Structures are given as structure tokens and as C-alpha cells.
Amino acid sequence: MKNTKEILIIDDDSRNIFALSAVLKAKKYQCLSALSAAHGLELLNGNTNIGAVLMDMMMPEMDGYEAIGKIKSDDSLKNIPVIAITAQAMTGDREKCLEAGADGYISKPVNVDELLTLLNQLID
DSSP states (O other): OOTTSEEEEEOSOHHHHHHHHHHHHHTTOEEEEESSHHHHHHHHHTOTTEEEEEEESOOSSSOHHHHHHHHHTSTTTTTSOEEEEESOOSTTHHHHHHHTTOSEEEESSOOHHHHHHHHHHHOO
8 A cells, every 4th residue: 555654744733733634544644743843853753654744834933944944954854755734825935835845835725636646746
């Protein structure tokens, strides 16, 4: 089965985590979640089975931009695809997320078909 890798959802809003998890689990993906970027980084460092990260870009303390920078600068994590998920859909936001190191970008509300297509492209 293609969906053996876990998807790590990092979002400070538990409702977003719940909604994304429900959709992904219905498509046979295994999900982990973190309510902060710091916790997400801890999970990444302790789990070699994470196939992709869905990163909320606007979080308190450490935002998605900083977290992506930390992931992409870590040799053991840099090859894990990170999809930026943000409510900010202004001109230039996509480019800003990709410049920060994100491998993909999706605006909220999340288009599930777009997300699944992106995950299938990015996960080995």
C-alpha cells in the first residue's frame, strides 16, 4: 500500500487538525499531529516514518516559516516534504512559503483533491 508513511499535521488549531486528519484517515493515511511547531519538530526528530508534513504557517511562538527553516537545515529531516497550509492567500504568499523551503502550498479552506494530489506527488 502506498500510504504506509505517516502525515504529520502541525497546526495550533485543533479543529484544523481534526478536519485534516478525518479526511486523510478516510483515504487510508496514518496521521500524527502537533499543536505547536516546537512539538512538531520533536515528533519529527523521534520518528523516521513521517512521509510528509502539513505545516500551518501562522502559529504563535514559532511560525511555519521558522519551522520549515529548521526542518530544511537539518540533514536528517531536509528530504521530508513540507506542504505549507495557510489562510493567507494574498498575492505573493505562495512564493513566500516556497522560498522558505516548503515543497508545496495550499490555502485554507483546504481543497481536499488538491491536497491528495500533492501528497501523492511528494510521498515516495
